[in-house]
Amino acid sequence: MKTKIKTAVEEDQPKYTVDTSIIANMTEIQDKVYEITPQYWTDVENQLRKVMATLIKDTIKKAQNQYQSDIFGFCEDLRIKNPKLWKQTIENWDDVFKACPVDVNVKVILKRPSIIKQPLKIREKGDL
Known part of the structure; x- marks a missing residue:
């Protein structure tokens, strides 16, 4: 997972965009046959994109x-990219941070499936 934070200013307030790229693998168990069509592939990518975007947004809102x-370093990013605004907001950063709008963009790259010939067996406690 790779994430970049972009800082913008609207009406003298910082606004952030979080761009995240995710590379995921899908594993297929060969004892069952499923047809993986291009549409299925797209649906899985879209579903993963939505789930990850929701998780990231919820985590930011909670923070x-x-x-x-x-915890994400938005203030530090503002200090680097807009020192003048950073100086104006540093004294009350907690309040500024709480009100900052944050957009989240997620890009998902789903790699082709790997194949497992049979499902893994889970050992019971005490089995060696």
């Missing part, structure tokens, strides 16, 4: 509202 903690 903003519940924990009020900038």
